[in-house]
Amino acid sequence: MRLQLQSSKINKVRFHFIMVACLLVSLCVGMLPARAAESGEAQAAGQAVQDVYQQLQAGKRLRPESTYVTPEQPTVYLTFDDGPSKLTNQVLDILDKEDVKATFFVLGEQAKSHPNELKRIVKDGHAIGNHTYNHVYKELYSDFQTFWMQISRTEDMIDDIVGIRPQLVRAPGGTATNFDANYYYLMEQAGYIVHDWNVDSGDSKRANVPVNEIWQTVKASPLEHEINILFHDGTGHDSSVEVLPKVISYYKQLGYAFAPLTDKVKPKQFSITKPKWSRTMSLKHFQDLLGQTQAYATAHPSAAEIARREAEQLLAQKAKAEAEEKAIAKQKAEAEAARQAALPLQVHVQGGGTFSIESSHYQLQANRIELPLRYLIEKMGGSVEWQPDTRSAVAHYGIYDMDYDLTNRSIHLFTLGRPVASYYLADMTMQNSQIIVPLRKTIDLLGGRVTDAVMDANSREVSLALRPFFYWKENNSLVPTTLFAMGY
Ligand SMILES: [Zn+2]
Known part of the structure; x- marks a missing residue:
C-alpha cells in the first residue's frame, strides 16, 4: 500500500475541542468575579468562529486534515445512488456473481420502503452511504439546516434497519452548484466525508437512457488510478442494471480492482462553483449550525x-x-x-584507635572530605584558639602550632614555637564562623597521610598514618613518640 498523507480528521476534531474548551473556560471564568477574563476568553472563542465564518462567506474551502490511502492497484469504486429499489436485488446479484464490492448511496425514504434490500447490501459486504431523505433539491439546497435534517433523518432510518450510521455522504445532484463552502465545512465538522464522482455513467441524463449510450459514455471516460463511477439503482434504471456486467468486465480487463468506499479513500469532490440557489447565512445561523454539527460529532x-x-x-x-x-x-x-x-565518617588511625565523625560535621565534596578545623584538631586531641584581631586560628597539636591565616588563606607551621613552613591553602573557607578545611591536605600538613579511603553507599572510612611526634630532648637530639600516646 502506498501511503498518501493528506491530512487528518484529528486536527478538525482537535479544533472542536479547542473551541469547546474555550467556551467552557469562558463559562467557568464567568462564574468568578473576574469579568475581564470572561469577556477575554469569550471574545477569543467568538473571534475564532467569526474568522471561520468570514472565510467561508468569501467562498474559501476550509478542508479538514485527513489521512487517505491510495491503493496500489488501479481501483474502481462502483457507486449506486437513489436506491434501494426493486432493482437493487438485481444489482446485488450481478455484484455477487462478479465478486465485486460497491457502495450504495441510499435515500432515507427508499430505505424505509425497501428495508430488506438495505439489509442485503450490508450482508453482502457493500458500503452504505447517505444520499439524504427525499432528494428534493429545492428543500435540500435552500438552507443547510434542511440538508442537515435530511441527513440526520436518513441516518436514523439506516441505523434502525441495519445498525449503521454511514459516514459517507453523496449530495443529490452532486455538490457542483449545490454546495458552497458552508455546506462542505459544516458536513465535515459533523464528521462526514462527501463524495462526488469522477466518472458519470450518464445513466440519469434523462429517463430511460439506452444501454448502449451508457456503455459508450463509460468507455469514453478517462482512466484514472481511482475511478468513482456514478450509477443509479433507483426505480426506472433498468438500463444501468443491464449494462453493469459489461462495465465490470471492461474495467477488469484493464486491470482494475473493485472496492467499496471507506473513510480511507480520498473523496472525489467538485470544486466550489457559484450555487444556483439563493441562500444567505448570517453569523448567528452559522454559529447555531456549527453547534449542532459539532455536538453531533461528539455524540457520534x-x-x-x-x-x-x-x-x-x-x-x-x-x-x-x-x-x-x-x-x-x-x-x-x-x-x-x-x-x-547521614553516614558517619569512620577515621582509623594506623596503630591506634578509631573515631567517628557524625554526618553533620563533615561534607563530602566529590570524594573530598571537608570538615571544621576545630572539630578535627580537637578530635585528634589538639586545641584551637581564634584570634579575632588577625582573623586567624592557631591550632595546637602536639609539638605543632599551625597558624591559619584566613585573610591570606595561608598556614604557617611552627614546631616547638619555631616557624618551619608556610603553606597556601586555597580550599580553606569560613562557614558559620568555622574554618572549614580539607581533611587530606590538613593531615598532609601535619606530616601524616591518608593511606586508604572508602567512600561507598554503605561506608565512609578513612585510614590515617600520622607522623610521630618529636620531642626535643635536652641534648638536642630528636626522640620520636606517637600520637597514640595521646589516647587515640
Ligand atoms: Zn441521486
Missing part, C-alpha cells in the same frame, strides 16, 4: 475518531505510568542520598 464519533481517542488515551495512560515510575525512582534516589549523607 467516527471509527477513525474512536481509534484516535483510544490511542490518545493509551498514550496518556503510558505517560502517567512513566511519570509515576519516575517519581518513585526519584523518591528512592532521594531517600538513598539522604541515607548516605
Whole structure:
C-alpha cells in the first residue's frame, strides 16, 4: 500500500475541542468575579468562529486534515445512488456473481420502503452511504439546516434497519452548484466525508437512457488510478442494471480492482462553483449550525475518531505510568542520598584507635572530605584558639602550632614555637564562623597521610598514618613518640 498523507480528521476534531474548551473556560471564568477574563476568553472563542465564518462567506474551502490511502492497484469504486429499489436485488446479484464490492448511496425514504434490500447490501459486504431523505433539491439546497435534517433523518432510518450510521455522504445532484463552502465545512465538522464522482455513467441524463449510450459514455471516460463511477439503482434504471456486467468486465480487463468506499479513500469532490440557489447565512445561523454539527460529532464519533481517542488515551495512560515510575525512582534516589549523607565518617588511625565523625560535621565534596578545623584538631586531641584581631586560628597539636591565616588563606607551621613552613591553602573557607578545611591536605600538613579511603553507599572510612611526634630532648637530639600516646 502506498501511503498518501493528506491530512487528518484529528486536527478538525482537535479544533472542536479547542473551541469547546474555550467556551467552557469562558463559562467557568464567568462564574468568578473576574469579568475581564470572561469577556477575554469569550471574545477569543467568538473571534475564532467569526474568522471561520468570514472565510467561508468569501467562498474559501476550509478542508479538514485527513489521512487517505491510495491503493496500489488501479481501483474502481462502483457507486449506486437513489436506491434501494426493486432493482437493487438485481444489482446485488450481478455484484455477487462478479465478486465485486460497491457502495450504495441510499435515500432515507427508499430505505424505509425497501428495508430488506438495505439489509442485503450490508450482508453482502457493500458500503452504505447517505444520499439524504427525499432528494428534493429545492428543500435540500435552500438552507443547510434542511440538508442537515435530511441527513440526520436518513441516518436514523439506516441505523434502525441495519445498525449503521454511514459516514459517507453523496449530495443529490452532486455538490457542483449545490454546495458552497458552508455546506462542505459544516458536513465535515459533523464528521462526514462527501463524495462526488469522477466518472458519470450518464445513466440519469434523462429517463430511460439506452444501454448502449451508457456503455459508450463509460468507455469514453478517462482512466484514472481511482475511478468513482456514478450509477443509479433507483426505480426506472433498468438500463444501468443491464449494462453493469459489461462495465465490470471492461474495467477488469484493464486491470482494475473493485472496492467499496471507506473513510480511507480520498473523496472525489467538485470544486466550489457559484450555487444556483439563493441562500444567505448570517453569523448567528452559522454559529447555531456549527453547534449542532459539532455536538453531533461528539455524540457520534467516527471509527477513525474512536481509534484516535483510544490511542490518545493509551498514550496518556503510558505517560502517567512513566511519570509515576519516575517519581518513585526519584523518591528512592532521594531517600538513598539522604541515607548516605547521614553516614558517619569512620577515621582509623594506623596503630591506634578509631573515631567517628557524625554526618553533620563533615561534607563530602566529590570524594573530598571537608570538615571544621576545630572539630578535627580537637578530635585528634589538639586545641584551637581564634584570634579575632588577625582573623586567624592557631591550632595546637602536639609539638605543632599551625597558624591559619584566613585573610591570606595561608598556614604557617611552627614546631616547638619555631616557624618551619608556610603553606597556601586555597580550599580553606569560613562557614558559620568555622574554618572549614580539607581533611587530606590538613593531615598532609601535619606530616601524616591518608593511606586508604572508602567512600561507598554503605561506608565512609578513612585510614590515617600520622607522623610521630618529636620531642626535643635536652641534648638536642630528636626522640620520636606517637600520637597514640595521646589516647587515640
Ligand atoms: Zn441521486
